[in-house]
Amino acid sequence: MTEHEDRKHEERTQRRLDARSLRGLAHPLRMQLLDALRQRGPATASQLAERFGESSGSTSYHLRQLAAHGFVEDAPEQGKGRERWWQAVDQGLVFDSADFADANPETRGIAEMYLHEVANSHARELSTWLATRGDWPTDWSEGSDMSNATLRLTPALAAELITKMHGLINDYRSLGHEADSQDTETVETVRIHTHLFPISTD
Structure with a gap:
């Protein structure tokens, strides 16, 4: 299984997760902070602590752990006082189960926690x-989707279907960038989730 995650960014840098980096990321709060x-x-x-209902000491600790593993870094151009500002380093993550096929049980457990x-x-x-x-304009009701399909x-x-879906999404990514450059008022950031997995029919 391959899990791709990316965000809107002019240069979509992606980082492939390995055992060490996964160990530094696979914590619910750290994943939320990075997201x-x-x-x-x-x-x-402090801003992140308020957003997630945590103490600033807790968010500071987890941000430092993310920094130690190269997921976040200082954003010095944002600093206007003594408080430290943070920014994401990469704009996408790639998790490939094949990279952990021969991992030890602890690492496989961390990988499972990350995926969940x-x-x-x-x-x-x-x-x-x-x-x-x-709260959204009615047009977004027509522009949203929650569906499922069952295939044989x-x-x-x-794998071919997944590749084609990702290619189609990338085509629309470029169309969104064009709309952004035209300052279209109706352009919004959207999230697309794709899940494909076998099910038992016994």
Whole structure:
């Protein structure tokens, strides 16, 4: 299984996770902090603490751990006082299960925790949209989607479908950049979740 995560960015740098970096990232709060810095831009530990209902000491600690593993860095151009500002280093993550096939049990357990937290994040984002969709213009009701489909595929066909879906998303990414350059008022950041997995029909 390959899990891709990326954010809007002019130069979408992606980082492939390995055992060491995964160990530094696979914590629910750290993943939320990194996600917030990618989506919303630079922030201080205090700002992030308020957003997530944590103490600034806790967010500071986890931000330092993320920095030690190269996920975040100082944003000195944002600093206008003594408080430290942080920004994300990479704008995308790539997790490939094949990279951990021969890992020790501890590392495999960390990988499983990471994937479950990604799934939890997707569920939270979808729940937030459902709870707040009335605050958005009605056009976004037509421009949103929550659907599922059941197909009969081989692993090779499933991988081909995933590649084509990702290619289509990238095509629309460039169209979004064009709309941004025209200062179109209706352009918004959108989230797309894709899940493809086999199910038992016994």
